Amino acid sequence: MGADVVSVEDREKFPSEAEVARKIKSACDGMMLSVQRLSRRRVWIEMPSGEVRAFFERVKKLWPALHLSTITGLDSGSEIEVIYHFDVDNVLVNLRVKLDANTPKVDTICDILPVSDAYERELHDVLGIEFAGRTSTPRLVLPDSWPEGSYPLRNVPKGDEKHA
């Protein structure tokens, strides 16, 4: 039971965020992927929403023990952003895709990473994002009596709050 005491030197052996970003870029050769920013143990990347499945297929092949921490969705006004947060080699990679605000739709990654099921259902509930390829998207956080087509985390135009 238990490993040895962790020393500061052990921690320095972790691959750096730049190294992880480089590996992802080379695995996703030919894809429209841009590394936006690197910070301490974080990589921020962005890509077109159509390539999400291909991206995760390739990255999962590279890191079979990839850990998807969660998926964030947010309404930034003109578009809906979806950010996939996943851990590889102790670096948290944040992959952003932007969806059309009127018909937010992206392919599901449930069959590649089954963990994403709960996170996709939550985003479907609160932002109305459709995940193409799922047989069903049952509610996770909203009650069954919640009105169809009302999404609590969508921005509401000023003065229109009553109808939210």
Place this chain on the structure above:
Amino acid sequence: MPEIEIPVGPQHPALKEPESFRFEVDGEIVKSVDIRLGYVHRGIEKACQDRTWVQAVYLIERICGICSHSHTTCFCQAVEEIAGIEVPRRARFIRSLFGEMERIHSHLLWLGLAGHEVGFDSLFMYAWHDREIILDALESISGNRVNYGMNTIGGVRRDVTEKDVDELGRALDLLEERVKYYTDVALNEATFRSRLEGVGKITREQAIDLGTVGPTARSAGVDVDLRRDDPYAAYDEIPFRVITADGGDLLAAAVVRLGEIEESLKIIRYIIENLPDGPIAVKAPRRIPAGEACSRYEAPRGEDIHYVRSGGGDKPLRVKVRAPTLANINAVAQSMRGARVADIPIIIAGIDPCFSCTDRMVRLDDVSSGRTEVLTWAQLSARCRASR
């Protein structure tokens, strides 16, 4: 025999919180389970958007009654990263100190509940009695048993005094001895072992595929711990061991959590012996510059993750929280298959889903004399301690 569906929850005496489980059983054996969450969804993420940055800290503290410090640390770290605030070294040590004290009380709470769920109520009472030692220490430093209100953006709100360090030292002596005893019980008590061994089992591969975190993952041999893997607060300066076990069952979960309490006690000793001098907070601006950050924290139940976006105003644009139980609930569904109906409560309790409540004043009615006495918390505490 035909399969029968048994609904458990959302309101059920065996559950500590509202969740809905629909078990399909064939005789005594569980065939599958359908889990439905959301019954305590309070819209905290949305509510944060209507609060100032500092008000949001207090709301986030109330996401969870047990790991409140985990959530506020995680949130404050994200905001500090966006604003480029350098938290003073002493504040980082105090954050780690509270994080470990919280881990100890959370794991002792789990141990007691695990004892209760397998019918070992003496263990439940002993563990919760000893949990008071660390809760008293938390209260004497912060003023609160839970929801300590220690964190603020830029550091911590209360300092740890010499007197606190002395008191904490004595609490550690007492707890070290008790934890040794509990470890002995968990490893050697035949009834306790036989109720946990092989129950709620997941393999290492399943633990990875299901995205489990924290002690649930570590008890299946997955060597992850964000305090080492993505260090925050003062963990990049503190030596400690990451406890793992191979069983993947609930006995392994108990072994891991008890081992972690022991490690936490050592970490606390290290912190109070090496607590640096200096300020405990820097002033944070009222408006946080536009930007985004994602912060992670090793809560008692595993990885807690907060994504925060600022538009440059005095309120957050978006706060996203994923608490560890959501990541671990898949493991419950997996390990339920093939389990016995009698083991359902302990398997649910195995991942340590969250529950807490606290009373600040207690009214005692003495039935024999008809006398009613109102005690303050301090008076009640003093009476309890007299019997310890």
